[in-house]
Amino acid sequence: MKKILPLFTLLIFFTLMPGSAHAAFTLETDINSIDFGAMAPDEIKGDIPSQGVTVRCTTDQGNAWFLRTRLDTQLTNANNPSSVIPSENFRWYGSSTTGTGQLVMTEQDYLVERIVYTAPAGEGASGVNIKVKFKLNIPHRVQSGTYNSRIIFTMIE
Numbered sequence: 001m002k003k004i005l006p007l008f009t010l011l012i013f014f015t016l017m018p019g020s021a022h023a024a025f026t027l028e029t030d031i032n033s034i035d036f037g038a039m040a041p042d043e044i045k046g047d048i049p050s051q052g053v054t055v056r057c058t059t060d061q062g063n064a065w066f067l068r069t070r071l072d073t074q075l076t077n078a079n080n081p082s083s084v085i086p087s088e089n090f091r092w093y094g095s096s097t098t099g100t101g102q103l104v105m106t107e108q109d110y111l112v113e114r115i116v117y118t119a120p121a122g123e124g125a126s127g128v129n130i131k132v133k134f135k136l137n138i139p140h141r142v143q144s145g146t147y148n149s150r151i152i153f154t155m156i157e
Helices: none
Strands: 026-030 044-059 065-071 075-077 089-096 114-119 128-137 149-156
Touching: 026 149, 044 065, 044 089, 044 149, 089 114, 114 128
Parallel strands: none
Antiparallel strands: 026 044, 044 128, 065 114, 065 149, 089 128
């Protein structure tokens, strides 16, 4: 059976069995927004945020699990939704993990839906922290304004 938790739900517990037996299956982030600040055309900023976003995953079920990420939409101008920064210009990468699973994201990966961490069976009872950083390259010809999108982290067991 798959269990799914959406991003930015700071802490969720749900009961898998009736009575006194409760299972912990949680996903939380230490930051709910990132800001690249003012940027100019052709400018590149990386290692944002400098300390990384910590994604903490916990499960006491003993099953293998995965962390999936997805860019909800391209970076879109808040005042003119027809002006976007292509997904290829927004990169992400894992900078570290406290787990023994496989971190499968590099700075070459742009934000699309994909598995970014795979945990072996038995990992996660004490929690696994995964640090993620971002890099943005502003295209030469893009309308000025504030651009935003939403990144969704999903833990699947």
